Amino acid sequence: MYKIVEKRRLNPSVTWMTIEAPLIARKAKAGQFIILRVDETGERIPLTVAGYDPDKGTVTIIFQKVGKTTMHLDELEVGDFIQDFVGPLGRPTELEGYQKVAVVGGGVGCAIAYPQAKALHQMGVKVDVIAGFRNKDILILEKEMGEVADHLYVMTDDGSNGNKGFVTVKLQELIDAGENYDLVIAIGPLPMMRAVCNLTKEAGIKTIISMNPIMIDGTGMCGGCRIKVGGETKFACVDGPDFDGHQVDFEDAMRRLSIYKPQEKRAMEDHICKLGGIVNNG
Template sequence: MYPIERAEQLNAEVTRMVVRAPEIARKIKPGQFIMLRIDERGERIPLTMNDCDPDAGTVTIVFQAVGATTKRLAQMKPGEALHDFVGPLGNPTELEGVRRACVIGGGLGTAIAYPQAKWLYDHGCEVDVITGFRTASLSILEDEIAACSARQIVMTDDGSNGNKGLVTQALQQRIDEGADYDLVLAVGPVVMMKFVAATTRPYGIRTLVSMNPLMIDGTGMCGGCRVKVGDEYLHACVDGPDFDGHLVDFDDALRRGVMYRSFEDEARAAATGAPIDEGRACDGKAASEVAAGQRKGA
């Protein structure tokens, strides 16, 4: 069993939880993830590490209560324990030797991008961090990011923080201003990462994207996280989660990302009694519309 030491709401949708897992805390690195189960009959879900404290033996996860399991997880309190907490899984982000970087987080992806930004900053890299949220009330980790970045830019879809726009607009502005990045790292909605890669491609800036939104079982067995990178199909959970953003077939990933919505809705309805949203059911038209690259959140 893995005791929950702390749990707090970062906003109305997002929870930060500190779990005691000494062996994982000693080994886990930025970009890697864990698999957890609440109880012995529970669903296994992957969550990427937000922070760790090897001395205290704790691993921090940040998650949004959207599915049946994460809704249950968000209700758990310090003193309770998780049945399984397995890791580290996946490959660490390749950050060695980077001298000037831009780390981009979209929504909850900000929590996953934070440990990369912190590692880079701690190893002498000049780090800009750009984050994007639907509205200012959903912004997270601004103080933590301020402590490990040379510059922090927070964008909102509705302009409620006085800075309306997309993360790609902020990135383009920094490039136009002469920011000489040797790495751009993007974590967030697949469509956002698609347009980040499109922004950096003309400049030849090395761009890594985290394909963790596709992961399901975390072992490569289910095949649900297959992602086309260049001329081959890889698995986000065992070959990634990070890949060269200029080689990823984002349209294929977007189609895959909506394949399981009806199953998610059924599981949520069974757990909460909420009605199934028939409008979210995946059909060919919905998948093609998503793959066409709707810019929401980019």
């Protein structure tokens, strides 16, 4: 059992939660993830390690309420316990040898982009962070990202924070202005990462993306997280989650991500009904 020692809302649908997990905290690195199970009847879900403190023995996760398990997790409070919390899993992001990096996060993907930017900042690398959101009301981690970035650019689709445009618009502006990035890290929705990769491929800039497909065991045994990279089948849990964005088959990844949508919808409806909510199927 793993105790929740901190919980705070980043926006109405995104939650920051810190868990007592000393063994994981001592070994975790940027880019890795954990798999948790809320209770003994719950499903296993992967969440990226958003932060870790070896001295306190804690690990931070940031999640969005998008399904039954994340809704159930969000119902827990400080002092409650999570049944299983396994990790660190996956390969750490390879950050050595770079001088100037652009870290691009989209929406809740900024929760994954932030530890990458923080690790680079601690290594003395110059880091520009570009964060994108639909509107200013759902901004997360603006203060934290600003503390680890040489320059932070926050974009909104509707311009409600004064900076209208997609993250690719700002990235293109910076490249056109002469910013010589030797690496771009893009983390967020698949369409966003694909758009960033199309831009950086044309500009000749190496690009790493973090893949978060459907995952069950986290050890490469089930094959549920398989993706196509450079024409070969890879498993995000053991070969990733980071991959060369110019080699990933995004179309295949997006098809696989939608496979279980009907089952996810039914599970969500069942959970809401148990809470006394009303489901409108009309």
